[in-house]
Amino acid sequence: MDTIEIQRIVEVxxxxxxxxxxxxxxARELRRTGGRGLAVDIGAAxxxxxxxxxxxxxxxIAVDSSATAVDLCLAQGIEAFHADACYLPLPSGEQDLALALNVLEHIDDDRAAVGEIVRVLRPGGAALVAVPCDMALWSAHDVALGRVRRYSRRALTDLLEEAGLVVDRMWSWNVLLRPLVRLRRHRTAHCEDMAHLHPYLNEALHLVTALERHLPVRSWPGVTLFARVTRP
Known part of the structure; x- marks a missing residue:
């Protein structure tokens, strides 16, 4: 992710x-975890x-491959390191929790990145992973964001399990918005910047995602896949 994109994220x-x-x-997953301890946010932006x-x-602590992201984290009082997700500057077996949210899709060797998650987690430690779902949604948006793939449920499950992680739960997110996302992204030849939204549209989209929390749709195809995993 380039400097301009990271700065946009911070702004909005x-x-x-x-x-x-x-x-x-x-926050919901942290409440379910219950305990507190050491945590690393990989690709923290x-x-x-x-x-x-x-x-x-x-x-x-935050880890990011962008020096700009690290500087932004440090400016907020967050301990941060400039490093590649495939070579985390952390001891083995010490982290209780790892976040890798919208990170793996940017990495050519995603197996190496998942291997690093396994390495730094203690036995019994957990990770929360999120990736864009389904190559059928591939568009200029993905290219502009520097992604190299989107994932199916099977592909993400295989990636995590082959690294030695146990998949506790996997679910889809933005299921209700998937038809709109597919339509709009396939009708444009450029990356649509979702950051610049009219306040009414921004709130309407938030209400749709809030509604989705209460519907039994997490097994349906969505725009994003989440996985909660544990290191045995």
């Missing part, structure tokens, strides 16, 4: 519907999810 993530709802998912970890009492 407190109010943008997508980032707001993703932080809510992180502006540190929005790292702040969620800290707000819930975790001793959290």
């Amino acid at each position: 993530e407190d109010d943008n519907w997508w980032y707001r709802e993703r932080r809510r998912i992180v 502006g540190g929005g999810n790292t702040r969620v970890l800290k707000d819930h009492g975790w001793r959290a």
Whole structure:
């Protein structure tokens, strides 16, 4: 992710519907985890999810391959390291929790990145992973964001399990918005910047994602896949 894109994220993530709802998912999973301890946010960008970890009492650090992202995290008082996700600057077997949210799709060797998650987690430690779903949704948006793939459920499950992780849960997100996303992205030859939305549209999209929380649609095809995994 380039410097301009990271700066855009920092500018809008407190109010943008997508980032707001993703932080809510992180907070929900932290409540389910119950405990607190050491956590690493891999591909932290502006540190929005790292702040969620800290707000819930975790001793959290951010890691990103962008020096700009690291500087932005440090400016907010977040401990941060400039590093590749395939070579995390952390000891083995110490982290209680790892976040890798919309990271793996940017990495050519995603197996190496997942292997690093396994390495730094303690036995019994957990990770929360999110990736874009389904190559049928591939568009200029993915290219502009520097993605190299989207994932099916089977592909993501195989990637995680082959690394030695146990998949506790996997679910789809933005199921209700998938038809609209597919239509709009396939009708344009450029990357649509979801950051620049009219406030009414931003709130409408937030309400749709809020409605989705209460519907039994997590097994349906969506735009994003989440997985909660454990290192045995």
